[in-house]
Amino acid sequence: xxxxxxxxRVLVDGIGLEPAELKQDAxxxxxxxxxxxxxxxxxxxxxKEFGLKIPDGVVGxxxxxxxxVNYFTRTIQ
Amino acid sequence: xxxxxxxxxxxxxxxxxxxxxxxxxxxxxxxKSILRExxxxxASRYPARHAGLVDNLDSGGLFxxxxxxxxxxxxxxxxxxxxxxxxxxxxxxDAEDKDRVGIILGNALGGWSFAEVxxxxxxxxxxxxxxxYQATAWFPAAPQGQVSIHYGIKGFAKTIISDIxxxxxxxxxxxxxxxxxxxxxxxxxxxxxxxxxxxLLCCNSxxxxxxAGKYRPFDRRRDGYVIGEGAGILIxxxxxxxxxxxxxxxxxxxxxxHTSDGADPVNPDVSGDGLARAMRAALSESGSTAxxxxxxxxxxxxxxxxxxxxxxxxxxxxGDSLNDVMAGVPKALYGNLLGASGALDMVTACLAMERGQAxxxxxxxxxxxxxxxxxxxxxxxxxxxxxxxxxxTGRGGVNTxxxxxxx
Numbered sequence: 279x280x281x282x283x284x285x286x287r288v289l290v291d292g293i294g295l296e297p298a299e300l301k302q303d304a305x306x307x308x309x310x311x312x313x314x315x316x317x318x319x320x321x322x323x324x325x326k327e328f329g330l331k332i333p334d335g336v337v338g339x340x341x342x343x344x345x346x347v348n349y350f351t352r353t354i355q
Numbered sequence: 356x357x358x359x360x361x362x363x364x365x366x367x368x369x370x371x372x373x374x375x376x377x378x379x380x381x382x383x384x385x386x387k388s389i390l391r392e393x394x395x396x397x398a399s400r401y402p403a404r405h406a407g408l409v410d411n412l413d414s415g416g417l418f419x420x421x422x423x424x425x426x427x428x429x430x431x432x433x434x435x436x437x438x439x440x441x442x443x444x445x446x447x448x449d450a451e452d453k454d455r456v457g458i459i460l461g462n463a464l465g466g467w468s469f470a471e472v473x474x475x476x477x478x479x480x481x482x483x484x485x486x487x488y489q490a491t492a493w494f495p496a497a498p499q500g501q502v503s504i505h506y507g508i509k510g511f512a513k514t515i516i517s518d519i520x521x522x523x524x525x526x527x528x529x530x531x532x533x534x535x536x537x538x539x540x541x542x543x544x545x546x547x548x549x550x551x552x553x554x555l556l557c558c559n560s561x562x563x564x565x566x567a568g569k570y571r572p573f574d575r576r577r578d579g580y581v582i583g584e585g586a587g588i589l590i591x592x593x594x595x596x597x598x599x600x601x602x603x604x605x606x607x608x609x610x611x612x613h614t615s616d617g618a619d620p621v622n623p624d625v626s627g628d629g630l631a632r633a634m635r636a637a638l639s640e641s642g643s644t645a646x647x648x649x650x651x652x653x654x655x656x657x658x659x660x661x662x663x664x665x666x667x668x669x670x671x672x673x674g675d676s677l678n679d680v681m682a683g684v685p686k687a688l689y690g691n692l693l694g695a696s697g698a699l700d701m702v703t704a705c706l707a708m709e710r711g712q713a714x715x716x717x718x719x720x721x722x723x724x725x726x727x728x729x730x731x732x733x734x735x736x737x738x739x740x741x742x743x744x745x746x747x748t749g750r751g752g753v754n755t756x757x758x759x760x761x762x
Contacts, residue, residue, distance in 0.1 A: 294420045294421030315487045315488065318487040319487050322483060322487075
């Protein structure tokens with residue numbers, strides 16, 4: 279499964295977003311409505327999926343799905 | 356125009372006896388107990404392990420799975436019942452001045468199905484395993500919050516926590532809020548989801564549950580109540596406003612009495628004086644006497660002391676006419692829903708008045724000597740019902756009484 283597919287799976291299965299919402303340039307806060315509480319859930323779920331700790335400030339409300347995918351692609355390599 | 360009368364224009368119910376007015380009321384009239392042993396988790400080691408259960412709660416179509424996973428069951432049931440009540444009232448909140456729409460809900464225990472799983476994860480694994488929704492899912496005002504957010508309600512809002520009397524107080528204060536001009540319409544009622552390992556433990560340790568698994572108020576064999584889960588929501592608004600928009604009016608909240616026993620931190624005052632005062636206050640405010648009551652719905656908590664107290668209160672207020680009044684304790688069929696029990700009784704009363712049929716099941720087949728009036732008379736009686744008196748009593752001596760009147 280690609281990094282993008284794994285990120286999407288976390289957002290759909292873990293957070294409950296609809297697959298149709300997962301556009302690459304979708305901003306977590308402004309487009310997907312992920313508030314500060316849900317952001318905690320997103321970060322913990324992504325950390326579990328990829329087996330790493332995301333440093334504070336790297337992922338936030340202004341991030342897009344594409345930026346998440348790029349971050350994990352760089353970090354895992 | 357200043358409203359002087361508060362009326363009920365919509366009902367929503369999620370209960371062990373069914374969802375929606377038709378299913379719920381139809382099952383009450385059948386007069387068959389639907390209490391059963393809890394199988395949702397292993398309850399075999401609990402002394403009291405029967406309950407009224409809501410199976411197959413279908414809320415997926417109404418609310419997103421993204422929202423539902425952030426909620427405890429008691430918030431989910433409140434949302435479903437609210438949606439039903441608003442549809443029943445023919446009310447679109449988006450078309451209202453939302454600053455004038457209020458919400459007052461009752462609850463006793465909070466959201467333990469959600470919370471205890473998170474506490475388990477906290478102690479077994481650690482902080483990072485705890486859901487970020489732990490606080491907002493558990494706290495007793497969560498249903499009020501979630502319903503407000505979902506519908507954009509911005510008016511007068513409260514959560515009442517007063518054990519079994521919670522939702523009785525909630526609906527009564529909703530009526531007060533409307534007449535005081537604090538809101539034009541109020542979503543009022545209660546919700547409770549006590550069927551989880553820890554919540555069931557708390558209820559067991561109260562000593563108020565029936566270990567026989569039988570709910571037999573005023574019966575000489577009674578040993579407590581059986582719990583249930585569910586939500587009851589009533590739409591309360593001003594009479595003139597309801598009439599102007601052509602709303603169906605189920606009942607007027609005509610009288611309300613609220614007292615405290617001030618006697619014991621847990622048990623009621625067995626003399627029943629406090630409850631009698633609440634009943635007299637409700638009668639007085641409604642311009643009624645005891646003889647005007649067509650249908651009596653006692654709190655019927657089923658405990659040794661609770662029922663003795665209520666029986667004394669009823670005898671004191673009704674006198675000899677107590678043996679003539681038609682009575683029913685339909686919660687003995689489906690369980691005491693604690694913080695939601697008063698709301699469900701009011702839903703029952705509204706439907707009884709609308710249809711001229713009263714559920715007369717009491718669960719009492721061998722009445723105490725002074726409780727002959729409570730002896731079960733089957734499932735239903737067809738009768739014109741103009742006034743209903745409903746009692747609700749909570750731990751520590753909270754006494755409430757409401758008189759509803761057909762418009």
